[in-house]
Amino acid sequence: MSDPLGLTTQALAAIGQARTDEELEKVEVEYLGRKSGHVSRLLSNIGSLPPAEKAALGKAANDAKRAIEAALAARRAELEAARLADLAETEAIDMTFPGPPLKRGHIHVLTQVRREIETVLESLGYKVELGPEVETEWYNFEALNIPAGHPAREAWDSFYFSPELLLRAHTSPVQIRAMQRIKEPPIYIINPGRAYRRDPPEATRLPYFSQVEGLAVDKGLTVGDLKGTLLYMIQSLYGRDRKVRVRPSYFPFTEPSFEFDVSCGICGGMGCKSCRHKGWLEVGGCGMVHPQVLRNGGIDPTRWNGYAWGFGIERMAMLKHDVDDIRLFYESDLRFLEQF
Ligand SMILES: [Zn+2]
Known part of the structure; x- marks a missing residue:
């Protein structure tokens, strides 16, 4: 798979470093944003290229887009799993832990x-x-x-x-x-x-x-x-x-x-x-x-x-x-x- 200007490599590195959903969102906008994202900009002057190059660039851009989307989804799932694991650690109820003793009443x-x-x-x-x-x-x-x-x-x-x-x-x-x-x-x-x-x-x-x-x-x-x-x-x-x-x-x-x-x-x-x-x-x-x-x-x-x-x-x-x-x-x- 071709990687024009190393776009995919850079994007995947940034995704791997993201620690939160907000950081992931920033990466997504940076690379896949409709107007100013790197992938869109790559395609902006595609019209002036000769047909053979046009096709190659189009394919490369699509490949990059798909790879970045897949990496974003995978990283999101990872972060969610980590969040749940953390919750389980700090807020879990241990069903085997004995409760506080109940007070016993007595006959009036x-x-x-x-x-x-x-x-x-x-x-x-x-x-x-x-x-x-x-x-x-x-x-x-x-x-x-x-x-x-x-x-x-x-x-x-x-x-x-x-x-x-x-x-x-x-x-x-x-x-x-x-x-x-x-x-x-x-x-x-x-x-x-x-x-x-x-x-x-x-x-x-x-x-x-x-x-x-x-x-x-x-x-x-x-x-x-x-x-x-x-x-x-x-x-x-x-x-x-x-x-x-x-x-x-x-x-x-x-x-x-x-x-x-x-x-x-x-x-x-x-x-x-x-x-x-x-x-x-x-x-x-x-x-x-x-x-x-x-x-x-x-x-x-x-x-x-x-x-x-x-x-x-x-x-x-x-x-x-x-x-x-x-x-x-x-x-x-x-x-x-x-x-x-
Ligand atoms: Zn008496």
Whole structure:
């Protein structure tokens, strides 16, 4: 192949030295540019040459053009490959490299306490029953012996969707539903779950909270059976040195009714700041199931009787962990939650 004036040789050398696309482009313009490129200029006076020389020069120019184009393409590919290799070196992801360790969460303290309570009572033969949080007025009040106009309704005032439908104010409706479903005693159930009341949030109460209630329906049950169950539960949760006492109270759905207290774990019942010098901490309510409530659940109160109790899980957790503000359980503050 002829190389007039060594054009191709010069061009290939320049291409070989180019380090970037921009440098390559300069070389391309210098040699192949339409107006002032070396190859074009070579051909500019071709018209004045005799025919034989004309043909030879035309061929030489075409050969030079093709050779330069091929060299440019090859060098571009080389530069691109080098760029990619460089990228692979500096930015590659090593799939075998171990990632940073994931932080492990843990069960929320209220769930921990609820599960402990469930475990203790399941060991006594109680079964967990759940029910809807949106209840009818009948299950929330009427069936529990709290008819319309009863002053006790005020203590369980909740949030209504309609006059007939509300967020349950306690988990007790689950007991009615369970009696209706199981029909034939003995019945030993606990019903944990969320309840709602129209209370403004403060250190000791919230408009939503969790309860665990228990219900036993059998033959010849006594207050002694009730108290023994509560004592076993409290001692399993807080230790064998704790005592339980019941005080007469009033609930529409039990007769007789009691509040139940647990002896203060800090002073052992002697009285201290934490128990407001009473020696006892209030935990919940309990009593023997009112015959009308059994009837509403479809159970014959002349053949069967029962006892029931209920308390707030938050309250139990506060006693267990010396927490003095119920709102802390729901604020999702990790500094608080990580302690449990
Ligand atoms: Zn005390």
